[in-house]
Amino acid sequence: DAKTTQPPSMDCAEGRAANLPCNHSTISGNEYVYWYRQIHSQGPQYIIHGLKNNETNEMASLIITEDRKSSTLILPHATLRDTAVYYCIVRANLPISGSARQLTFGSGTQLTVLP
């Protein structure tokens, strides 16, 4: 699986959009970009994933560049509860009956939402 690079920490003002970057310059054509977050030593929580098109759900938006070498997770209106470590992970999706390709969690970005 491709390696990802994220800034170790970021701050964001409450109510503002939080934009978390991720570099994955060695991503291959069949690899998806996943985002998880971990709030203060709780179990990580899935946020969103995408292949090449931008994606949006109730939690966040994912913007993937046209060359797919980087992406940005956007939390449109950050709240104090969004303070967490955010992990960007690149992995090929599992075929239904294929062998294991597991999610590899790096160090992530510590996002601190400031009041």
Add this chain to the structure above:
Amino acid sequence: DADVTQTPRNRITKTGKRIMLECSQTKGHDRMYWYRQDPGLGLRLIYYSFDVKDINKGEISDGYSVSRQAQAKFSLSLESAIPNQTALYFCATSDPWDRAGELFFGEGSRLTVL
């Protein structure tokens, strides 16, 4: 109640003791995983199981063993605990029919080996 439950949540033990961490899930997922997290680091995969008869080593399986007693239960054992196994341990599940492979995590078991 949580979909993925880990017990114990906290445990302090001594070097050389045998420890078992248990995980049970009500999501009906076939796939279960054990991860370890050290302070300031990401999660590393210890073992995973795709069904009751399938057990696979992850990237850091040395010093650990697992047992998949049923679809809903997956236990992690440390046969002879050592201090560098002090960490936060997470169990997770996933649905093999979910192409996204979303992982659902338990709340974690904090283990301290003195």
